[in-house]
Structure formats: C-alpha cells, structure tokens
Amino acid sequence: xxxxxxxxxxxxxxxxxxxxxxxxxxxxxxxxxxxxxxxxxxxxxxxxxxxxxxxxxxxxxxxxxxxxxxxxxxxxxxxxxxxxxxxxxxxxxxxxxxxxxxxxxxxxxxxxxxxxxxxxxxxxxxxxxxxxxxxxxxxxxxxxxxxxxxxxxxxxxxxxxxxxxxxxxxxxxxxxxxxxxxxxxxxxxxxxxxxxxxxxxxxxxxxxxxxxxxxxxxxxxxxxxxxxxxxxxxxxx
Amino acid sequence: xxxxxxxxxxxxxxxxxxxxxxxxxxxxxxxxxxxxxxxxxxxxxxxxxxxxxxxxxxxxxxxxxxxxxxxxxxxxxxxxxxxxxxxxxxxxxxxxxxxxxxxxxxxxxxxxxxxxxxxxxxxxxxxxxxxxxxxxxxxxxxxxxxxxxxxxxxxxxxxxxxxxxxxxxxxxxxxxxxxxxxxxxxxxxxxxxxxxxxxxxxxxxxxxxxxxxxxxxxxxxxx
Numbered sequence: 001x002x003x004x005x006x007x008x009x010x011x012x013x014x015x016x017x018x019x020x021x022x023x024x025x026x027x028x029x030x031x032x033x034x035x036x037x038x039x040x041x042x043x044x045x046x047x048x049x050x051x052x053x054x055x056x057x058x059x060x061x062x063x064x065x066x067x068x069x070x071x072x073x074x075x076x077x078x079x080x081x082x083x084x085x086x087x088x089x090x091x092x093x094x095x096x097x098x099x100x101x102x103x104x105x106x107x108x109x110x111x112x113x114x115x116x117x118x119x120x121x122x123x124x125x126x127x128x129x130x131x132x133x134x135x136x137x138x139x140x141x142x143x144x145x146x147x148x149x150x151x152x153x154x155x156x157x158x159x160x161x162x163x164x165x166x167x168x169x170x171x172x173x174x175x176x177x178x179x180x181x182x183x184x185x186x187x188x189x190x191x192x193x194x195x196x197x198x199x200x201x202x203x204x205x206x207x208x209x210x211x212x213x214x215x216x217x218x219x220x221x222x223x224x225x226x227x228x229x230x231x232x233x234x235x236x237x
Numbered sequence: 238x239x240x241x242x243x244x245x246x247x248x249x250x251x252x253x254x255x256x257x258x259x260x261x262x263x264x265x266x267x268x269x270x271x272x273x274x275x276x277x278x279x280x281x282x283x284x285x286x287x288x289x290x291x292x293x294x295x296x297x298x299x300x301x302x303x304x305x306x307x308x309x310x311x312x313x314x315x316x317x318x319x320x321x322x323x324x325x326x327x328x329x330x331x332x333x334x335x336x337x338x339x340x341x342x343x344x345x346x347x348x349x350x351x352x353x354x355x356x357x358x359x360x361x362x363x364x365x366x367x368x369x370x371x372x373x374x375x376x377x378x379x380x381x382x383x384x385x386x387x388x389x390x391x392x393x394x395x396x397x398x399x400x401x402x403x404x405x406x407x408x409x410x411x412x413x414x415x416x417x418x419x420x421x422x423x424x425x426x427x428x429x430x431x432x433x434x435x436x437x438x439x440x441x442x443x444x445x446x447x448x449x450x451x452x453x454x455x456x457x458x459x460x
Contacts, residue, residue, distance in 0.1 A: 205390055
C-alpha cells in the first residue's frame, strides 16, 4: 500500500513560561520551511513542540503519514551517546564508514567526540542525519558553529529535500537553503509569511544581505547565497 | 598589545604573533585551533611551551572578560541576576553598587525583564547575551569572545556589538564565522591546522581569501 502525503499540524498549540507564551496554529506540508525570529522569540520551543519532545499546555500536535521523524538540537553535544566518533555514527543507525568518509574524519574514528571542536561535531552530526530516512526533520540552528564551507554543504543538502517536511529554525545570515515557505516567530506567535520569494517583502527578521537588497527595491528569487548575489548583480545592469 | 612567542599547545604552533590594541577577528575552518588559542589568550589554558604577554606582563585570567562558545558553559549561577552580579561580587563590590550596576547593565541590554529567570529557561541567544553582559560587567581591559554571534539574529547581533563597544575594553579578540563582521575589525587572523595562515588588516587578509567562501559577502554583494 502506498503511503499518503505527509502533514504536520499544530492545532492551536500554546506553551507558557511565566508571562511569555509560544502560540502556533499551522499546517506544514512537504518542502523546506524556514522559521526565523529574534532571540527568545520561541523558535526552539516551537521546534521541541513540533517534534513532540515538549508537550504543549493547550492544543494538539498531529502527524499524518509521518513514519520517521528526527529533531536536531541547537547544540551538537546534546546528541552525543558514543564514546568514539565511530560509535557515535553507529548510534544514529548509519554506516560509520560512510559518515566518517563524508566528514573526512576517517583517521579520527577512535577519538572521543568531546575532543572535537563544536563546529566539527555539528558538521558530523548533520552528515549523520543526512544519511537517515525521514518524513519530518526539524533542524534547530543547523548552521551555528559551522565554518563557511560546512555551511554551504549543509545548505545544499537541505536544498535537496524533495519529499519530506523540513523545518529549519535559524538566524543564519549568509548561507540559507533554497526555501519553499517562510515563517516568522513574532513575540512567541508563529506567523506564516507565505511562499518564497513573495514572502520576503514582509520578513521582519530578514538577514542583513536581504535587507540591504530590499532597501534598494530588489527581491531575490530565493534565499541562497547564489540567489542573493544574482539579485545584487542586477543592480549593476 | 598581546605578544605570542614560540607558543606550542596541542596542535597549535605559533612562533610569533602580535595582536595590537583594538578589535581583532579570529577566523578559520572548524577544528583549526581558534578556541584553543582563545582559551590560551584568556589564561584558561597554559602553553606547553612559549609565552603570551599582555602589555609586557603575564596574563591574569580574572582581569579578562571571556565568553565561551558553548552558551551552557558560561553560567555559574542559576538565576540571571546572580550570574550578572557575580563578577562584581567576586570583586567585593558593595551590595548597593552591585544592584545598581546590574540593573543599569540589564536595562541597557534589554534583559531587565529576565533578571528573575533561571538560566536553564533562557533561549540560546539569551544565554549568550547574559554571558556577554557578565563578561563586560567589570570593564575588563581585554575581552575574548568565542563565536558568541552564531546564536544571535541580525538585530540582536547589532545590539551586542553596541554592548561590546561600550565595554571600554582596549583589546578585543573575537572569533566569528560571519566574515562581514570580521571585515569591520582592525585586524584579522586566519588559523589553519593550528598555525597562523594570514594576519593583518582586513583588506590584506581577505584579498588572499577572495576565491574562497570566506570572502566577506557584503564586499562581493557591493561590487
């Protein structure tokens, strides 16, 4: 029997901490959904709720057709369970040799994961995730701590998503993936801005390069570095 | 001015390097030794051999403001107020003085509504802001910042930059993966596999990196 289309619904979800409340009433269908917002606006809370790691005070989180889901925490050290990098790869259920080869870390397979820099650890974690099948993948700040080469690689892998629902919570400025839908956390409230590129006009927490273009009345076709450079070049036509 | 001579620590090997007063950006690939160098500059690690001096004197860790790249590793206390007050309390400032300075600083950083929260309930970016404010609370001569900006959005980063500028620190070394930020600094140091690949003013350093993704995006965009 063929599986139906996948869908994630956040049905009037609310989670409060003191006076602050995170609210979401949204449906996510397959594609890359970029969720941005200011520090403390509720991106991580939303990611935890969507992954069913955090139970909302009100409302419901509903999965339809989602057979496999993964949450990537902001801090890569939260994921560590293996005492060597090889064990760490195996803990994801992926082929360690393949993961280590892709990460160019074959010679360091026996080292303690905590001996690696945070950027190295984050890159390795994202590579392991990329080798897993998923219907729903939630990435909380996938680009933090990565150098530009790894950011580009991560962004390309994310852009290749074809079938699943991919939620990317980030405030990355320069290396965003090709994005289908734009969302914004505004003081705890999840707000749908629309499909890209139309949504760029109302994007309050847009990265610096996009703000700079927008101020000149220029809107990129999408959000990747290439899209922004191409849009910037149009100013010199 | 920081002077490094014949420094060896793990894979880090720097025969000679001078970091002048002002703002210096430290950049490089993941695993190139940036954090290792910053911890040495902050006096949190000691060189296996060689030496580091600040204005000709040995480093004094307590006199240096430091922000760790792991937000969770910065906090000593559970409540935001206590975390911000700790650098002043450790210096035996009076209770009245501590309270006044914490409230002033928190207000300036927009953290005045967060003072009674516990650190574990803050977002990653909020933790970084608390760590930054705590690091500059005692107006250190030198500020060492390890990639704190990777947890901040564009607007908060601008606000953090203003906080840093107001710290009064005469020497700031800041690791960042945002090359547009690094391009605004007085000097840039590039590490590669534990060695200094380039150092000097941004124009000179980034000219050598023009064919890489490390070249400032704003410079490319502005062409």
